[in-house]
Structure formats: structure tokens, C-alpha cells
Amino acid sequence: MWKMAVLVVFGLLLSLAMVCNGGITSTFVRKTESTVDMPYESDAFQIPPGHNAPQQVHITQGDQEGTAMIVSWITPDEPGSSVVLFWSDKHKTKKAEGKAKQYKYHDYTSGYIHHCTIRKLEHNTKYYYKIGIGQAERTFWFVTPPAVGPDAPYTFGLLGDLGQTFDSNKTLAHYESNPLKGQTVLCLGDLSYADNHPNHDQVKWDTFGRFIERSAAYQPWIHTAGNHEIDYAPEIGETKPFKPYKHRYTTPFKASGSTAPFWYSVKIASAHIIVLSSYSSYGKYTPQYKWLEQELPKVNRDETPWLIVLVHSPWYNSYNYHYMEGETMRVQFESWFVQHKVDVVFAGHVHAYERSERVSNIANNLENGKCSPVKDQSAPVYITIGDGGNIEGLATNMRDPQPDYSAYREASFGHAIFDIKNRTHAYYSWHRNDDGAAVKADSMWFFNRYHHPVDDSTTTVVSAGFGLELWNGVQWRQNKVDMPFDSDVFKFPPSYNAPQEVHITQGDQLGKAAIVSWVTVDEPDSSTVLYWSANSKKKKADDKFNTKYYYVVRIDHIERQFWFITPPEVGPDTSYTFRLIGDLG
Secondary structure, three states, rough: HHHHHHHHHHHHHHHHHHHHHOOOEEOOOOOOOOOOOOOOOOHHHOOOOOEHHHHEEEEOOOOOOOOOOOEEEEEOOOOOOOOOEEEEEEEEEEEEEEEOOEEEEOOEEEEEEEHHHHHHHHOOOEEEEEEEEOOEEEEEEEEEOOOOOOOOOEEEEEEEEOOOOOHEEEEEEEHHHHOOOOEEEHHHHHHOHHHOOHHHHHHHHHHHHHHHHHHOOOOOOOEOOOHHHOEEEEEEEEEEOHHHHHHHHOOOOOOOOOOOOOEEEEEOOEEEEEEEEOOOOOOOOHHHHHHHHHHHHHOOOOOOOOOEEEEOOOOOOOOOOOOOOOHHHHHHHHHHHHHOOEEEEEEEOOOOOEEOEEEOOOOOOOOOOOOOOEEEEOEEEEEEOOOOOOOOOOOOOOOOOOOOEEEEEOOOOEEEEEEEEEOEEEEEEEEOOOOOOOOOOEEEEEEEOOOOOOOOOOOOOOOOOOEEOOOOOOHHHHHOOOOOOOOOOOOOOOOOOOOOEEEEEEEEOOOOEEEEEEEEOOOOOOOOEEEEEEOOOOOOOOOOOOOEEEEEEOOOOOOEEEEEEOOOOOOOOOOOOOOOOOOOO
């Protein structure tokens, strides 16, 4: 009975240790299947009817405060009209005129890409707009955000690394059917994955544009540039990074004082959103560095309490895919994020889902050796949503054990919702494709870092004692005090002078000996150990590796029997598993 009690207690402690290493690694296992692009004839890529009909229609915010919208589309055969007609139920029809341009890439020539900014829009108003004037006209609509203000509620959808596979289609449909209804999409980069095909097949950019039109023509998408947007291919003569992306997806970068479309900011309702570029220079003195240095102090948290950053490559990532790729950018900017109390950083790149705790790693320098993240309630939560469903498939190989900074991770496709309620609270949820759209696989309440900076951690890592606070809000806490002397785990073995406190350790350098230690409380008694393996008799010497041995202590009176396994023979390819326990108490 005593022996069983010891095993149960140690099993419990090891189980606790595995949870305390970090947060939750989901046990959900997605059905294994390949991710392949939808065929060109798929309904998702359908070309609209009519000669030179506008296609690949998408919109994005056109100024910093939501009173302008950029409308973009492509006409495939000839330029056609770049005019946009727009109106609301209470406003007469107005007209805005944009411009059209083409680009060439290797042996491909694009259609005519139109961008037109419509301005002087009223907040919180449904507008209709018409394009293709004089030819095959098409009509769409959008709703402008509420006026910028500290308690303006707003709901964002989050998609990353989408691609155009059957799984991508499921992700977009899943997002569209979510009852929480995102009003603007924060797109975390890696759009078409054209560069995964021979010669960076530019037709994939066209099919992607037609694929997302069903969403992107009706609600703004705020875009982040990913590595698959670079399209740098000197082997086919293409040496201008971001050429297709820059032509097709414009941003209101000038409104925030940026000098390039890859880093910029917008204000939407009660949120100030900063978009950064992982693949543009960000070292000291570079344009992106100087812009961010000036942008962060401008953020008025009494006007826009929620400070959100979008970037493609994650800074905190516990998958073995793209591990620490964002490290140089983190080192450059993390202290600024802590100083200015960024609420959340959304990223893509890793084709899976992960949410961190509020942590920072800004104390480290060349001398102090402080190189591990620590809990920091002034730091953002880092969330990776690279799980859109693209052709490269899921990232399933995770680092083990789960790091302390990781609160929840899962290798599944899905989308997320960030629902701002007021200046103090926002509700975040992640939805895996395999569930109903209303099902939340992971969620948390965010408390604003400026107006309500209380601890919103969803796991608690305790360095002493065994306190736990699980991710789903269910708390399990044990008092951080020693167990009482009469606890079962301290139970004396039965009978007079029985050996207790038995423990072993390796007895030589190679693993061919073991030191057995124990205590007899009343008198010395025997110090002899009898030991044997399944293939041997009881004896006092043996030298076999990788063998299970049984041993008995206190030979003359009350014998107690235990066992151990010797390690395998020392060698360069020998596999072996260690468990680590520290500060146990």
C-alpha cells in the first residue's frame, strides 16, 4: 500500500509539472488529409458575367479615421471606367474617379487594376457602390465604422495565411457564418501562395482575388504583407520585391505619415491598429523604425484605448516551424510595446494556432544572462493565426515541453474574432473549422492595458507550491503550504524498523552501477541489497545495460522490494528520455 501511494503521488506531481511548464496543448487531432488548391473551374473562382466585368473586388479603409474607403477591382480585357458611384439611403449618388494600371511579371501581364478612394463618408452608415460603369456594372455595399471614440464597440475578424485550397474555402465560409459577425477583417499576410507554383504563377493572384471577393467586397480587409507576398525571383528576372502585392492591394499608408504601403496605421472605432512589415528593414535609422518610433507616442488611449499591432512573423512561437524567425524584430521593438502598453499582437506565418500569456523579454543584455521571458502585465498578448488553410498544410511539430509563455496551442485550421465591448473589456475567441461556427475552441476576456490593467492571465505558472489556474477560467488552487505530517504521502511503511526514504541514483559514469539509499529509524540492521534481473538469480554483481532489475533492502527482517531499469549503453545515437523537476518542496 505504501509503495502504491508513493507512485500515485509522484504521478500527480509529474502531471502537475507538465501543466505548469506552460498552458494547454490541445488534444484535438484533426483528420489527416492533404491541402490542395481548388481547381480553376471551381465556383469559388467564378468569373462574373458580361464583357470586361469588374472582378476581384475588394475594399480597405481609405484614411485614418474611417471616413474614406479604397475600392479596388480588375477589368480583364480593357481599362474600362475607373469611376465609382456611391450612395446611401439618406444621401444622393456621388461619383469618385480612380486610376487603372497594369504590371508584368515574367511571361504574365495583369488585367487593368483599378483603385479609387471615395471620401467624406459618414460614420456608421451603409453605403452602396457601383463599378464597371458603362459596361457590365456590378453593385456592392459596405458599412462604415462608428466614429472614433473610447467606448465605440466593434468586432474584428482575423484570418491569416489563407491561400486558396478547399480548406481555405472552409475557413472563409466558417468566418462568414460566425454569429459574432466581424465587421472588418484583419488579414495577417500570405494571401495567394502564387510563389508556391512554377514561375510564381500570377494567375493564382487572380483566382485568389475572385475567391475572397464574397467577403472583401463588402467589408474592409486591413492587410499585412507576408513572406509569400515578396515574389522575389531573380532566376526568372523578377527582382522587385512585393511587385504583385503592391499593385493589387493598396493601403492608406500616407494618412499615417508612412513612406511605404507595408507599415501604416488606422483608427477604427475604439482601436488604434498598427501594421508592421516583417520583411522590410526595421533596424535603427530605417524608415519603418523611424515611423514606429514617432507613431507609438501619438496614440491617444483616451480616444482609442485598444492598441493592436499586426505583423506577419510571430515573436513568440512554440512550434518548430519558423521558430525564432521573428526574434530580431522582437529585440528591436518589444521594449516599445511594453512601454506603450500594447494590448495584443496578431501574427500569422506559422500554420497553426497559438495564444501566449502577457510576457516580455526585455531585461536581457550581454552581461546579465536574463534571457527568458517573464510575466509582464504591461506586455501584449501574442496570438498566432496562421491557420487559414493554405497549400503548405498545418504545422504540427511543437516544442516540448510547452514553454511557460504559451497559454494555448493547436494545429488546426480556423479563424478568430476580437470583439471590443468598451474601453475596458474585449472578448476574444478562436474557432476551429471542424466545429460549428459558434463553437469557441479557445477564448479569453481582454482587460485593456491603459484603462483597466488588471491581470487577465489564463494560466498561472507557480515557482513554489502547486497553484494552477486553467485556461478556460476553471480554477484549481491548492494552498501553498506544506502537507501535514499525518498526510498519506508521508506514511511510514509497516512493521518495526522497516526501510524508508528509499531512493536510487546512478553509481558510476557509464550507468553500470546504481547507488541504493534508505533509512532505518530504530537500529542499523542490515545494509545488504539483494538484486536480480528476470534472467538471473539473486546475486551481488551484474553489469548489463538496458535491463530491469529488482532489489530488496533489509534482508533479515521486513524485506521491501523495488525495481529500476539501467540506461542503454553509452553511444552517439542512443535515445533516452529525461524528466526534470526543480524546487519541489
